[in-house]
Amino acid sequence: MTDWLSPEEWTAVRLSLLVASTAMLASLPLGLGVAWLLARGRFWGKSILDAAVHLPLILPPVVTGYLLLIWFGRRGPVGQFLDDWFGIVLSFRWTGAVLASAVMGFPLMVRAIRLSIEAVDRKLEDAAGTLGANPAWVFVTVTLPLCLPGILAGMILCFAKAMGEFGATITFVSNIPGETQTLPSAIYTFTQVPGGEAGAMRLTLISIAISVSALFASEALARLASRRVGAT
Amino acid sequence: MTAGLDIVVRHRLGAFTLDATLRSQGGLTALYGPSGSGKTSLVNVIAGLIRPESGHVRLDGEALFDRAGGVFVPPHRRRIGYVFQEARLFPHLSVRLNLLFGRWFAPRGGAERTDLPAVLDLLGIGHLLARRPGDLSGGERQRVAIGRALLARPRLLLMDEPLASLDEARKAEILPYIERLRDEAGIPIVYVSHALAEVARLATTVAIIEGGRVTACGPAATTLSRLDLALQPWPTEPSSLIEGSVGAVDRAFGLTRIETRAGAVEVARTGLRPGGTIRIRILASDVLVALSPVTGVSALNQWHGTVAEIGSTGRPGDGAVDLGIDCGGERLVARLTRKSLAALGLGLGCPVVAIVKSVSVETL
Known part of the structure; x- marks a missing residue:
């Protein structure tokens, strides 16, 4: 494998997997919370929250990346705050790539989880309440297991989106080999240099393999989970 | 508390x-x-x-x-x-x-x-x-x-x-x-x-x-067995609910005797636990009212009692009336026509005989 890929290519693959996995895991708690609010909450501004979550889906990725640059760049209001108080720098770092791909994958994750929460039978939650479970336990023992297929689907969608994310990432954190050069950026770079076709093809094949594996994994997990909840 | x-x-x-x-x-x-x-x-x-x-x-x-x-x-x-x-x-x-x-x-x-x-x-x-x-x-x-x-x-x-x-x-x-x-x-x-x-x-x-x-x-x-409930728009025929103990079984005819405070009653079934407590239910329209014991009738059960309550007869276009009969402390409800009520001259305190067919007794 290492012979087949050059060290730089191998680094891009590893970095992409790291960025996508981190983006998926880091946005999961917030994704669950927002999905819960949208599915169950009744509050002023719910439609605004809904629109805000879906914004990255409809905006050109470059616009999202540029907005991130303005807000989270070193001179940006949030970026400066993070740097001053926590020493966290996002722009032109792999963590910035995580933020960009998480933002892009977030709507897909929230959508899948929200639908599965809406599909949970509230009557089962009432039943759990009469058996002595407080709302937090009802969520953990009944709601969460019942929407597990949707959560898994949301995570895989977010992962796949993060693996393929290009526009926002390259705008926000550029294309630095070893730091922010993910698979799509690396493929793009290959296509920009003479004689790069072979490298582009190798990475393209790897990209296809990872995406198809993720798809199969999600199908298998969803089947397993829905068999567990008896919804065959 | x-x-x-x-x-x-x-x-x-x-x-x-x-x-x-x-x-x-x-x-x-x-x-x-x-x-x-x-x-x-x-x-x-x-x-x-x-x-x-x-x-x-x-x-x-x-x-x-x-x-x-x-x-x-x-x-x-x-x-x-x-x-x-x-x-x-x-x-x-x-x-x-x-x-x-x-x-x-x-x-x-x-x-x-x-x-x-x-x-x-x-x-x-x-x-x-x-x-x-x-x-x-x-x-x-x-x-x-x-x-x-x-x-x-x-x-x-x-x-x-x-x-x-x-x-x-x-x-x-x-x-x-x-x-x-x-x-x-x-x-x-x-x-x-x-x-x-x-x-x-x-x-x-x-x-x-x-x-x-x-x-x-x-x-x-x-x-x-409340009579006034029968007057509600939701039709409920009053019924008598009586508790008794399971007594002798007549295997030849498939009957079981139930001892109640109102008197003994034969029910047309067997297989009940002897000595056990059981509830029986009799619909008001399954009870016949007579002034004295009747012979030459198919019904097996006759209880003596007195008229304890006469239901309202005020329903227009309805010729039926419900009677509450006190039988040894149990309450039996009977539904009959207003014509019969008048013909028998029934009033509160009148001694009557309530006749119940064994096949109409529901064991619960």
Whole structure:
């Protein structure tokens, strides 16, 4: 494998997997919370929250990346705050790539989880309440297991989106080999240099393999989970 | 501190208003009434799934809800078991984990009778433990739901038409378990039903609910034989509910003698447990009234009594009237025509003979 890929290519693959996995895991708690609010909450501004979550889906990725640059760049209001108080720098770092791909994958994750929460039978939650479970336990023992297929689907969608994310990432954190050069950026770079076709093809094949594996994994997990909840 | 349930609530649900007052102590209290009369809403108020607009709900003297006092105990702290019409088992958990669900949250210790082996035995569900709810029959599902509620060690058990979604065979399968529950578990039960046969068989107290109001509440035999209830727009023919003990069996003719305070009655069946206590029910229109004992008649049972109550005869276009007859302290209801009432010259205190066909006596 290492012979087949050059060290730089191998680094891009590893970095992409790291960025996508981190983006998926880091946005999961917030994704669950927002999905819960949208599915169950009744509050002023719910439609605004809904629109805000879906914004990255409809905006050109470059616009999202540029907005991130303005807000989270070193001179940006949030970026400066993070740097001053926590020493966290996002722009032109792999963590910035995580933020960009998480933002892009977030709507897909929230959508899948929200639908599965809406599909949970509230009557089962009432039943759990009469058996002595407080709302937090009802969520953990009944709601969460019942929407597990949707959560898994949301995570895989977010992962796949993060693996393929290009526009926002390259705008926000550029294309630095070893730091922010993910698979799509690396493929793009290959296509920009003479004689790069072979490298582009190798990475393209790897990209296809990872995406198809993720798809199969999600199908298998969803089947397993829905068999567990008896919804065959 | 007063034992039992004490409810005074008022709550609007759309165009429907629940305005109910109910007191009951121990045993099985049946909430009986037509569909849409507010029975389930009332049970949801007791469970805490509905927060009423005003009033109070007290259990054994403890306020679960009191609008004036600003008290609302959330459902999970009430320790009130609830068996829903459609079982509501958790599909992602095995039968064993469903049963033990409430145990994770119930206080430790307490009565031995709510231990898993005892409950499995009471409900006959020991062989189902490893199964999933999706693989159970309707009757099995409902028994597991009852077990699940019991194992949460409730102070009160609510059952909302637990048999309504089952066919007759499955009902017959579960009814004995509910009787055992009432007699052995020692947990007061509130049982919702619109089936008179179930109510007559199970209830110690009957509350009749119509249009969101409790229109009558009292001991089962008294309430079901009340004459004034027959005047309600919701047609209920009064019936007599009498408790007796199983006596001699006449195998040649397939009859069993039941000894009651009103007198002996032969029922056209065998197979009852000798010496056991049984309830019989007789519809008012199945009772014949005579001034003196009658011979040369097919009916096997004749009881002496006196006319204790004459129902209202004020219904236009209806020639029927209901009589309450006191037979040795039991109350028998008879429905006859106003013409017969006049022809026999019946008035309060008149001695009469009530004649009942054995085939019309329902054993519960």
